[in-house]
Amino acid sequence: MITLDHCHKYFHKGSVNEVYALNDICLQIREGDFITVIGSNGAGKSTLLNCIAGSFFPDSGTITINNHDVTKWPEYKRARFIARVFQDPLLGTCPSATIEQNLALAIKRGKRRGLGKGVKNSERDIFREKLGHLHLGLEERLLDRVGLLSGGQRQALTMLMATMIKPEVLLLDEHIAALDPKTANQILGLTSDIVGEQHLTTMMITHNMKHAIAFGNRLIMLHQGRIILDVDGTEKSKLTVDDLLQRFYTVQGEELSMDSMLLT
Amino acid sequence: MTLYAALGAVEQGLVYGIMVIGVYLTFRILDFPDLTVDGSLPLGAAISAVAITGGINPYLSLVLAMGGGFCAGVATAVLNTKFKILHLLASILTMIALYSINIRIMGGPNIALLGTPTVFDAVSVLGVPPYLAGVVVFALFAILVAVIIIWFLSTELGQAILATGDNPQMITSLGVNTHTIIILGVGLSNALVALSGALVAQNQGAADVGMGIGTIIAGLASVIIGETVFGTASIARAFFAALLGSILYRLAIALALGVEFGHFSFNPSDLNLITALLVVSALIMPNIKKRLMQR
């Protein structure tokens, strides 16, 4: 279980550019939760995932993973609990390394790296088997450099690398947004398969409300750094896009009326 | 060019080739332009010379020199990673500091190694003629260093070093502390540069505080020549290309110093200009090739 307790995050605190990116976030991610995360641009979705992953620390509040207080743990140290896939397919893989070298890097996530062989023969069989599930023919191309692959192939490989070792939580930050629609659907299908098979605890940011409703057991909506909606179970399965839009316009409307009150 | 001059150039190319392997490690693998080398080359020479004159075994003196070089690299990398100083500036700071440190180590700006034991004694005993001793010893060292580095980069740790240069975000999210990797890599690189300096000192019979000037430029020139001529299709190929690039570079310099146009000929002091022109031509060659192919 992962718990965020009263987390706050500012950027450029004290300057004219001050951004209050996370405002008192309290969130309990239960084991097996598949949470979809929505919200307008700049709502703080990526900041939330970055805070969990340790890319930066919250200004106040605590984060615990399986009863470890990881609030001050750097990103590389939290990696043994956390796997990530980014929007940019180029961020998840090493272009000048081969497919098998990339997978071998991933199979040691969070473990000590010593003077053993970088890619072991015993691992190659695992790689071929796992690549086979992608149906992209990559199992025949272990020695090809990853730079030769298309964006979709690289993102599929990144999904595989992220889940090679079961993480406590899988963080997906708009991981299909940079792909063409057909490839995006394939990667989405792959995501749902992998998460389902391994019962992975997952947070998936998406800007597609239909996807947010169709996938996962729980949905949260962020607005100006606050969680303004957190639904799960049957309540979530009954949600419609209209409900979400309504919700969204309500908060925006409140702000508008507040602004106009300030003006008068 | 006489055969004797050519042999001298090959010898230089091999011994400085060890330095070039170090430069390749930082410049290309870690994407960390490191000027520390201008200081760590004479550092290695100074440590080795002082150790040998103090009665220490010449091979052991090489190990000490490498230890010194490693520390110099660590200093630069720590300034960069922990204190957020730009890599170029961090390495210049270490380089400048090493100038003073090297003089302190030697007790003066230079130190002679006359009649002291050196690593060349062993091959002379084996019956290798003196004019070949340098080439044989340096070839052995250079090839050994290249093979060890290529093996190291194929290990789990080595693969993490390659990934750190390639995609630091990815390797961080796979649990690797990139700061540690950069400190290790830049340290290792400077250990090799110091080894190169120590061997040069033992060969020319002296260590001098000024012998490191232009090391980084010679290193880059060699790297670029090697890449252009021999390619970088694999890690093994890239490192041997760097080593061979070093030999080509020294041959080109020897050739340039030998040519005469009427009354004009190059001086050794023109070396920097020649090197700069070499690097420029190596850099623009791929472009020219491309344009010619399109015609």
Ligand SMILES: Nc1ncnc2c1ncn2[C@@H]1O[C@H](COP(=O)(O)OP(=O)(O)O)[C@@H](O)[C@H]1O
């Ligand atoms: N590293 C950063 N430095 C400064 N400001 C940032 C940084 N990351 C995000 N922000 C700001 O924080 C706010 C939330 O950003 P983000 O979490 O990326 O939103 P989104 O919900 O679109 O993913 C935005 O105003 C953004 O400009």
Ligand SMILES: [Mg+2]
């Ligand atoms: Mg975002």
